[in-house]
Amino acid sequence: MPPDSVSNEKLESYDSDGSEVHIDSVEEEEEEEDFGSFEYSEEEEFPIDEEEGEELEDYDDIISNSESQFGDDFDIEPSTNGTTFTSGSSPNNGHATTDSIGNSRRGDEYSYGLTQGQFREESTSLVNSTPMKFKTYTTMDLIDKMHKQCRKLSEILVISQDNVINLLQFFSWNSERLMEDYVTDPMKVRKDAGLLEDSHDLTGVCTTYPKTNPFSCFICCDDKLTTYKLACNHEYCTDCYGRYVEDRLSEGRVIKCPDCDLTLQTRDIDNICGEGSSLKLLESSMKEYVERLRAFKWCPAPDCKGIVEVLNMSEVKDLVNEGKIPFVRCGSEGHQFCVSCLFENHSPAPCQITKNWITKCKDDSETVKWILTNTQTCPRCETSIEKNGGCNHMTCKKCRHEFCWICLGDWKLHGSSYYNCTRTGTKDQIITNENKKTIASTKESLKRYLHFYNLFSVHEVSTKLDMARCSVVQSTVRDLQVVSGISWIEAQFIADSAKVLLSGRQCLKWSYPLAFYCDSTPLLNIFENVQAELAMAVESLSKMFEIEDPAEIVEKKKEFIDDCGVVLLRQNAVLSCMKELLESKTLPDEAFILKKSVR
Amino acid sequence: MSRVKRILKELEDVQKDTSASITLVLVSESDLSHLTGTFLGPPDTPYANGRFQVDIHIPNEYPFKPPQMKFDTKVYHPNISSVTGAICLDILKDAWTPILTLKSSLISLQSLLQSPEPSDPQDAEVAKHYLSDLAGFQKTAKYWTEIYASADAGKKNGGSDSSKDGDDAKLYGIDEATVGNFQNMGFDRAKIIEVLRRLGFKKVESGEPRTENKVIEELLK
Structure with missing residues (x-):
């Protein structure tokens, strides 16, 4: 099948899915030419499970075809459990998109690509974030992988799989060292790891004592009826033994008899702590396993157990040096994160800036938080003032300025409304004015940092709120679908808008550290203006999500889509402006960034 | 309750041992979690002829968690803080197992004085x-x-x-x-x-x- 028809078919199928494709026309034109007929297949998110067989054939066609078209822009990676192919950087804009298809049982296949459903937000953020080639795993996938490694080693070393697990845990999953040491001196390795000298492994014995002659346990000093012991004959009651083992399950290392170096086998652990307990130990030892493999990264999102294997680890350093963000997306919940910083995708800020910013925030944030929550600055002389009680009528000790603690406005204008401040919005005014001032003294620099930190953290908090709000809105709309019979396709715009909102928010958030590290130039002014526009667009879209009534949301579909369009446009503007900023050397070099401190 | 039984048994065991190189007493009769132990400095070391006092706090999870020990007596030793008396010894941290006792811990401290580990110092x-x-x-x-x-x-x-x-x-x-x-x-x-x-x-x-x-x-x- 010629690639053209494949892609057209895909496009149609998407259109019939009803995803809103027109919004992404923002940047479409300039790319269309370069991609030619290949464009759609690159944007395609490959359906994995349903149409695997057919798809594979089709894509093979595409690969061979595209190879001839683009030469070395594409490389095919042989893979044992599926076909992985990567469609490399497109010639004009230098960003790479990676797709892979496969049918592996473990190593959950992912397909990273630009989907119509995701609009073009990926593409816009690609200005400096570069998707890596990667594979995602769940903890179960990795356990399978670990078992497979054990099976292999067990065949090579001719020892039982249980023993191999113990040995690997003992060697912190360094299988090369295990092999080497075991081949040199198997007895010594077995002894060190606490395994019995002969290969046949004995399981421990569970004994039940009669009530008339109970067992006196050394650990709890109580009389007990059931005990457990290994071949070493060190016997303890099952309660104490269980507690002892349980305490160690999360440590991921071999568990030894409390009194000697004999190691508990998988079966011993299951016997003592119940079926499946040994799996817990295996899971916890996975931490070491993953850390041993440099290309494997845990998803940094809180509570996320996703693991990603980066296939082109060697390129990370270069990308970071080029100011690009090597990012991947974890399998379980699709969190995007930067492989170099192990932090969420921080586009548009480059890695170096992110690292500096995060360290800075860590160093200063406690102080800053205290200052932010406990003090206000005098509106006239800008001294930090802590209010330690009393009314809101403040008089600055330094400049004798009288002002209102709540709105920071001149007290004289307050008249008689002593305790109820009615004047709102003044504070915001002050912040925007501060924006324009140039930074000179250290005090100014602290204020400048506070200002950016404040903006950054405000958007961080907003991101969380937005996420919560988005999911609420999506579920209400889903309910509405059931009741009023609006089709899934028609309601899809909500999910899409949510994605745009979150990516816009993220872009906005990370643009502040960037601006913080930039020298003050006219270009920065432009950047800040563009930034402010994006902020407005994001806020406006965020506001749309506050609508409670699902029917109204559906009615306002067009407004949602328009707002999304604006956000995307402005996000683009921020990103291209950022690119100029980076290129114009407004950004101080690395050393300078490190030196620039608040105090 | 096993914790109480165990501590009492350990106290009894130490007090039965009349060689007196090690002593173990409760700081107050009503509190089983706070004890004081002493032991003699090992002979042929700079610590010989000294009697070293150790402050012992027993956590609720004892004997599954190690007792917290620190020197009350000032000791000049690489693995013991010369200021606070804090001890750097593996069995009092992750190498603890429930079959170790207060007595065996004090004996371990004794042997720590005998063989310092300067490569893993506390001070x-x-x-x-x-x-x-x-x-x-x-x-x-x-x-x-x-x-x-x-x-x-x-x-x-x-x-x-x-x-x-x-x-x-x-x-x-x-x-x-x-x-x-x-x-x-x-x-x-x-x-x-x-x-x-x-x-x-x-x-x-x-x-x-x-x-x-x-x-x-x-x-x-």
């Missing part, structure tokens, strides 16, 4: 002293044992330090001749010791003008 300054000048270290450790851990040390702990000239230098393992040299230059003794401690010098040979100058520079500040 970096002492460890440095141990590695660079073993004889000097032993002299200081012996001196500490004499003034802090000898039979009548209990009441001596506080004020006796400065009663005798030379005590303070000896206490920090600083070479008396070195202090004398600087004193001859007209510097104040207490200041010399303070500076030498701060710079981490135990001894300054007259053949090392560089170090000497550095000390003088500090002294003149």
Whole structure:
């Protein structure tokens, strides 16, 4: 099948899915030419499970075809459990998109690509974030992988799989060292790891004592009826033994008899702590396993157990040096994160800036938080003032300025409304004015940092709120679908808008550290203006999500889509402006960034 | 309840043992979680003839979690903080297993005094002293044992330090001749010791003008 028809078919199928494709026309034109007929297949998110067989054939066609078209822009990676192919950087804009298809049982296949459903937000953020080639795993996938490694080693070393697990845990999953040491001196390795000298492994014995002659346990000093012991004959009651083992399950290392170096086998652990307990130990030892493999990264999102294997680890350093963000997306919940910083995708800020910013925030944030929550600055002389009680009528000790603690406005204008401040919005005014001032003294620099930190953290908090709000809105709309019979396709715009909102928010958030590290130039002014526009667009879209009534949301579909369009446009503007900023050397070099401190 | 039973049994066991190299008593009769243990310094070491007192707190999870121990008696040893008495010993941390007892822990402390592990120090300054000048270290450790851990040390702990000239230098393992040299230059003794401690010098040979100058520079500040 010629690639053209494949892609057209895909496009149609998407259109019939009803995803809103027109919004992404923002940047479409300039790319269309370069991609030619290949464009759609690159944007395609490959359906994995349903149409695997057919798809594979089709894509093979595409690969061979595209190879001839683009030469070395594409490389095919042989893979044992599926076909992985990567469609490399497109010639004009230098960003790479990676797709892979496969049918592996473990190593959950992912397909990273630009989907119509995701609009073009990926593409816009690609200005400096570069998707890596990667594979995602769940903890179960990795356990399978670990078992497979054990099976292999067990065949090579001719020892039982249980023993191999113990040995690997003992060697912190360094299988090369295990092999080497075991081949040199198997007895010594077995002894060190606490395994019995002969290969046949004995399981421990569970004994039940009669009530008339109970067992006196050394650990709890109580009389007990059931005990457990290994071949070493060190016997303890099952309660104490269980507690002892349980305490160690999360440590991921071999568990030894409390009194000697004999190691508990998988079966011993299951016997003592119940079926499946040994799996817990295996899971916890996975931490070491993953850390041993440099290309494997845990998803940094809180509570996320996703693991990603980066296939082109060697390129990370270069990308970071080029100011690009090597990012991947974890399998379980699709969190995007930067492989170099192990932090969420921080586009548009480059890695170096992110690292500096995060360290800075860590160093200063406690102080800053205290200052932010406990003090206000005098509106006239800008001294930090802590209010330690009393009314809101403040008089600055330094400049004798009288002002209102709540709105920071001149007290004289307050008249008689002593305790109820009615004047709102003044504070915001002050912040925007501060924006324009140039930074000179250290005090100014602290204020400048506070200002950016404040903006950054405000958007961080907003991101969380937005996420919560988005999911609420999506579920209400889903309910509405059931009741009023609006089709899934028609309601899809909500999910899409949510994605745009979150990516816009993220872009906005990370643009502040960037601006913080930039020298003050006219270009920065432009950047800040563009930034402010994006902020407005994001806020406006965020506001749309506050609508409670699902029917109204559906009615306002067009407004949602328009707002999304604006956000995307402005996000683009921020990103291209950022690119100029980076290129114009407004950004101080690395050393300078490190030196620039608040105090 | 197994914890109570176990602690009582351990107390009984130690008290039955009449060899008296180890003692274990409750600090207050009503509180089973706070004990005081003592043991004799191992012979043929700078700690010989000393009796060392250890403060023991027993966590609720005992015997599954290790007891918290620290020296009440000041000890000059690489693995024991010379200031707080904190102990760096694996069995009191992750190598603890429930079959270890308070008695066996105290015996382990005894053997820790016998065989220090300067490569994994608790007190970096002492460890440095141990590695660079073993004889000097032993002299200081012996001196500490004499003034802090000898039979009548209990009441001596506080004020006796400065009663005798030379005590303070000896206490920090600083070479008396070195202090004398600087004193001859007209510097104040207490200041010399303070500076030498701060710079981490135990001894300054007259053949090392560089170090000497550095000390003088500090002294003149």
